[in-house]
Amino acid sequence: MFIFARSVGSKLSTKANLLAVSQVLLALEGLSSPAATVSASIVNLGYAQYQGSVDTATNITSFLGIRYAAPPVGDLRWAAPQPPPTVSGVQQATTQPNECNQADAGESSTNPLESTSMKKRDVSQSEDCLFLNVYTPGNEVVATPEGGLPVVVWIHGGGYIQGAASLYNGADLIIDSNYGVITVLIQYRLGLFGFLPGEAVKEGGALNAGLLDQNYALQWVQAHISDFGGNPMEVTIWGESAGAGSVLQHIIAHGGNTQPPLFKTAMTSSTFLPSQYNYNDRIPELLYSEVVNGTNCTSSSDTLSCLRAADVDTLQTLNYNINLNGFFGTLVFVPVVDGTFILERPTVTIRKGCLNGNYLLAVTNSHEGNEFVNQSMTLDVADYVKTLFPNFGSTQVAGAVMMYQNYGSNVNQANLVMSESIFICPTHYLLSAFGERAWKGEFALPPGLHGYDVPYYFTSYLNASMYNNSQFITAFSNSFMAMAMSETPDDRYTPGDITPSWRPWKDDLTEMMFNVTSAGVPDVYTFKTDDTLLERCDYWQDVSAYSAQ
Numbered sequence: 001m002f003i004f005a006r007s008v009g010s011k012l013s014t015k016a017n018l019l020a021v022s023q024v025l026l027a028l029e030g031l032s033s034p035a036a037t038v039s040a041s042i043v044n045l046g047y048a049q050y051q052g053s054v055d056t057a058t059n060i061t062s063f064l065g066i067r068y069a070a071p072p073v074g075d076l077r078w079a080a081p082q083p084p085p086t087v088s089g090v091q092q093a094t095t096q097p098n099e100c101n102q103a104d105a106g107e108s109s110t111n112p113l114e115s116t117s118m119k120k121r122d123v124s125q126s127e128d129c130l131f132l133n134v135y136t137p138g139n140e141v142v143a144t145p146e147g148g149l150p151v152v153v154w155i156h157g158g159g160y161i162q163g164a165a166s167l168y169n170g171a172d173l174i175i176d177s178n179y180g181v182i183t184v185l186i187q188y189r190l191g192l193f194g195f196l197p198g199e200a201v202k203e204g205g206a207l208n209a210g211l212l213d214q215n216y217a218l219q220w221v222q223a224h225i226s227d228f229g230g231n232p233m234e235v236t237i238w239g240e241s242a243g244a245g246s247v248l249q250h251i252i253a254h255g256g257n258t259q260p261p262l263f264k265t266a267m268t269s270s271t272f273l274p275s276q277y278n279y280n281d282r283i284p285e286l287l288y289s290e291v292v293n294g295t296n297c298t299s300s301s302d303t304l305s306c307l308r309a310a311d312v313d314t315l316q317t318l319n320y321n322i323n324l325n326g327f328f329g330t331l332v333f334v335p336v337v338d339g340t341f342i343l344e345r346p347t348v349t350i351r352k353g354c355l356n357g358n359y360l361l362a363v364t365n366s367h368e369g370n371e372f373v374n375q376s377m378t379l380d381v382a383d384y385v386k387t388l389f390p391n392f393g394s395t396q397v398a399g400a401v402m403m404y405q406n407y408g409s410n411v412n413q414a415n416l417v418m419s420e421s422i423f424i425c426p427t428h429y430l431l432s433a434f435g436e437r438a439w440k441g442e443f444a445l446p447p448g449l450h451g452y453d454v455p456y457y458f459t460s461y462l463n464a465s466m467y468n469n470s471q472f473i474t475a476f477s478n479s480f481m482a483m484a485m486s487e488t489p490d491d492r493y494t495p496g497d498i499t500p501s502w503r504p505w506k507d508d509l510t511e512m513m514f515n516v517t518s519a520g521v522p523d524v525y526t527f528k529t530d531d532t533l534l535e536r537c538d539y540w541q542d543v544s545a546y547s548a549q
Contacts, residue, residue, distance in 0.1 A: 037094075040139065043227050047086045050093040054139040060171040063134040063228070065097035068220040069213065071128040072189060077308045078196055078205035081130060081216040096123045097131035099164035100190045101316050103323040103333075123166045127193060127312055132186045132217055135170035136228050137179035148231030152177075152484050153184045153221060153263070155214060157241030157272070157451075159331040161191040161323055169460040176457060177481035178493060182230040184221055188213035188246075192319040195333040196307075198288030199280045204304040207279050207338035211249050215341070218250070218262040236484040237357075238267035240454055245272035248346060248430065249335055255343045256354030265487060266357040267480055270365055270450055273426035275389065275548035276346060279336040283390065287322070287332065294318040327387055329372030329418065347544040350429045360438040361483040362427045366448030369419030373411065381405075381413045388417065389547045396543045403536050421547065423450070425537035428529075431505045439489050440505040440529070441479065444515040445472070472522040475499040476514050499524050509534075 037053040040061045052063035069081035076082060102125055137149070152173055156163035170183035188194060194210025201207050222232045239247045247266050250258070277284050292298055295314055297306035307315070319333075326332045337345060349355075377384065385400045386392055392400075400421075404413040431438045443453040445467055455461035457477040462468050475498050482491040489512075490502040502512050508528065515523040540547070 038139075042090055045224050045227060047084050049090045051090050052093045052134075055171065058171055058175065059137070059139060060174055061136045061139060062171065063093040063136075064095055065093055065131045066134060067130065068132050068186075068217050069130040072130060072193075072209070072213075073127045075308060077127070077193070078201055078209055078304065080206040080209070080212050096164075096166035097133075097187065098124050098126035098129045099166060100129035100187055101125050101127060101193055101312075101319060102158075102163075103161035103191045103319050123164065125316075127189075129187050129189070130213055130216075131165065132184055132220070133165045133170055134225075134228050135174055135183045135185075136230075137174050137182070146231070147233070148226055148229055149180065149182050150234040150236065150485050151182045151184060151221060151225050151230040151232070152481075153186060153218065153235060153237045155186060155188075155237065155239035155243040155246045157239060157243040157245075157270075158190070160195055160210060160242045160245075160334050161319070161331055163190070163242070168458050172458045172460050173481065176459070176477040177485060180485050180493070181481060182225065182228060184217075184225070186214060186217040188217070191323065191333045192291060192315055195335060196288065196291065197277070197279045197284030197336045199285065200288060200304045202279055202338065204302070208249075208335050208341055211246065211253075211335055211341060214246055214250065215253065215258075215262070222260070222262060233264070235263040236265040236267060237263045238269070238480065238484075240269040241272050241451065244268035244270055245274075245335075247271075248273060248426065249342060251356050251430065252343075252346050252349040252354070253341055253356060256349055256352070256356055258356045261356065263357055265359040265361070265483060267361045267363075267483060268427065268430070269363050269453060270368055270423055271362060271427040271430065272423060273346060273549050274331070274334050274422055275391075276335055276337055276342070277548045279338050281548075284336055290322060291315075291318055294322075328374045328377075330388070345544065345549060346426075347429055347541060347549050350433045351541070353433050355433055358437060359483070359487050360430055360434040361441070361480065361489055362431055362438065363441040363443055363453070363479075364424055364427050365450055365453055366442060366444040367415070367419065368423040368450045369415045369417070371450045372418050372422075373414045375411055377411050377414055379410070379414075381410050381417070384410070384414045385417060388421075391546050391548060392543070393546070396546045399539060399543065403539060420533070420536055421540050421549075424533070425540045426549070428534065428537050429541060435506045436504050438505050439483070439502060439512075440510075441489070441512040441514060443476070444513060446516070467516060467520075469516075469520075469522055471496070471498050472514070472516065472524070475522065475524045479512070498522060500526055502526070505529075 036056045040052040040054050042049050042051045050063050052061050054061045067084045070084055165185040165187050168185055170185050173183045188210040225232050237247050247268050292303045295310040297303045300306035323332050382397050382401050385397050404416050407413050431440055456473055474494050478494050479489040483489045503510050510526050513525050513527050517523045
């Protein structure tokens, strides 16, 4: 999820409140290969053969830990992903892969699952982490006569510094779809290892390495998913938070003209668009210098080569500490405008209507920003806005303050600034650009905070303390799977689905609300987007050159 808004020279330098979603998932984590399994058929990918396992209870086959790129170590650290090595024999795809190096998520006082005992992670952190997991319905890999099943590629969130494929069970989405899709969960380099900016990286390596990993994984899907019974022409990419931000990046990649196309449909859950500076702007270069200084590479004539030779533990310590010292609710290592994969600020490309993908389903939560604002904040709103967007001048700050001055306390106003500027309004930019091919939903099930929607489609996470209502879960989860299978969320493929008719957003600015009544009854209905919200989004778009979005 978050931003480099660490104010250089700021009065406030608090511990970052990092990644509410990852905390929720970590608290619930413990997913592993099903106990009742039998061996699956062998899939030959050319460079390697993989044998997965079949969960006999669900009749779903999983292939865990498929290597899709070479280990990004040594000279490949901060380089574009390369083809995986060829290996002989049959590789057992039955255990979760190493996760990419993580930054610490800190503590969250609002975690609804904080009483759940944390389980020790059953996977290791490593630079060698470019793996993906594939889940297929049934106990055999067989293509259907229509050319294969639709494919859902999940890009995990975690603020570009955290997350892993092992946190999610791809079988959940297959069950949500009534066994109508294949799911692929991908990993990508994170934090300092995936998003180191600066001129030196541009000249000697690859900027946005984490995004390039995702792109490479999507190319892998095009090349190999038919081997698992999937249709490469029917690919949906979906992510939550930074995963949804990644989906946005792929929508605008190569100026919105990636060739050949890598997906047909895009789905965003809590679109995340922090400040995305040019790779050699002041703040990215300060960040690069901080990494160089922390590795004693300042005297080197080739600082990037020095960093490539640095001990991974030293880099990981920097990764941890730099993020920890960020401004509350923000993250440091995020995508930049690199001039090759991401050609310009995202809002510029979106405004041009230059987009990869044909269809969009976008869902936001009712209180996206609260997790990322210190609820004991003593800053006034003007100082908060200036700290969040260091390039704002007095005019831009004053305009933002004026918009929210009648919305309660300074904390409430800051919640709205964070929510709308970073999550809600970028979602509406995409909706406007996709036009008649886009649908909008809102998850408002109390408390409606960022990340609280995830267990209602990855249902392995549901527990007794949550709203475990089958009608609500069907209505919510089926909307995403209908989009993946039918290119519209308005397909009621499950009997008893209570969701009313769902029209494209552009028709009359209609959204679908997913909520619950005070009596505990699912409350799913259509409503019109608030005009005053759209006016505030117009403002945020108008100042996007200063917010670096």
